[in-house]
């Protein structure tokens with residue numbers, strides 16, 4: 001049984017233009033999948049339909065055998081604890097410390113009062129430090145996030161997602177604001193998470209070469225439609241040109 | 255193309271200036287305001303100020319009473335501002351795009367804010383005078399209402415500016431509304447909000463003097479009293495203490511701002 005099933009998914013923001021149309025794919029547990037496509041193709045929208053950060057207009061998203069579109073508030077919260085999310089701009093609370101930001105990942109499991117009074121158990125705190133250590137930023141635990149570099153902030157973002165103990169992690173262009181070195185560090189960590197912890201990863205990427213290097217499988221999105229879906233090594237030049245259009249392709253490789 | 259743009263801008267500026275000059279001329283003509291005459295009165299006015307508005311030994315005897323009234327005014331401003339701040343925080347959370355509960359409450363909060371903000375504090379005092387009479391409640395309420403609108407608006411902007419991205423991230427972890435507000439939005443926006451509150455306390459101490467003249471309370475009432483009995487020495491002393499108080503408050507709040515921001 002696949003972990004995630006997307007069936008005939010369609011999305012309209014304004015009632016006219018279809019940002020996504022008839023998107024179908026399945027993801028097995030443990031897969032490392034990358035979604036590529038030009039700007040405006042609908043990559044971010046697709047990810048946000050999976051944890052219903054945007055409402056689904058047509059079709060179905062089935063996660064772990066449950067229909068995401070039909071979920072009520074409480075079930076939706078439970079779904080979101082199972083799905084971590086990583087953002088291009090890290091989306092941390094900049095004035096708070098690293099450790100506080102990591103523990104935010106536990107809110108999905110807390111009652112309102114527990115969360116408001118920051119009642120975290122010893123195990124949760126230990127786990128937070130374990131993860132920070134794993135991502136090599138334990139020494140910064142008590143620093144404010146706005147004092148960290150972009151690459152370090154993204155690692156905090158990854159810790160916040162991991163402490164949720166998710167089955168799936170959605171990454172919306174996790175390296176688009178980073179230099180090549182930090183990009184490599186982040187991609188290596190994501191790959192490590194997927195192979196060591198068996199967490200499924202869906203990664204939106206701008207860089208085709210990065211997608212080919214890290215992902216087992218690539219989905220190519222163009223104007224809201226899937227135009228390629230297959231193993232990374234089968235993504236050839238002509239398909240890349242088809243996804244991006246020839247002119248843009250030249251811009252990207254330079 | 256750039257040169258053309260600059261050229262066009264120059265023309266726009268000239269036309270704009272001409273329009274302003276014309277409007278100024280028109281309004282002076284309509285209101286019988288004579289520019290030359292009014293400038294001519296300035297030296298005489300300054301002379302009068304120097305001879306009459308002098309702090310003398312006798313007026314110093316009024317100092318304890320002045321200080322008492324000044325304290326009253328300052329505390330009223332602080333109380334009105336902090337109470338307004340608490341209410342504004344709730345209105346701002348409802349009104350902000352990032353933290354709104356639903357569109358109806360959001361519209362309502364924004365409406366209350368702009369309604370109370372767009373009526374000046376003096377007008378509020380006069381309106382409230384009718385129902386509450388000449389007492390300190392009226393002054394307090396006038397400051398409270400005017401501050402409410404301003405702070406709600408400022409808080410909404412602080413919230414929207416600082417929190418969209420972290421609110422999205424926390425929503426995606428399954429956090430509840432109150433988790434997000436108490437552990438992300440408020441910690442992130444609090445320094446900015448405190449800074450606005452300090453600004454409003456400064457402003458309100460100035461306004462409170464004016465409001466006091468209308469509602470017959472605090473330092474403003476004292477000012478009015480001695481002004482009407484033409485005891486200009488005491489008026490000078492009162493003015494002087496108000497200026498000093500405002501400067502001191504500004505210095506203090508600048509210090510606080512440095513620490514929190």
Ligand SMILES: Nc1ncnc2c1ncn2[C@@H]1O[C@H](COP(=O)(O)OP(=O)(O)OP(=O)(O)O)[C@@H](O)[C@H]1O
Pocket residue numbers: 013014019037038039040041042043044045046
């Ligand atoms: N909240 C929204 N309201 C209305 N339209 C939106 C919204 N979000 C995205 N869109 C539109 O949907 C389309 C797809 O946007 P999306 O952000 O999913 O693309 P993307 O592939 O992630 O692009 P990028 O690579 O630039 O991030 C765009 O045309 C965009 O203008």
Ligand SMILES: [Mg+2]
Pocket residue numbers: 043044045172173
């Ligand atoms: Mg995007």
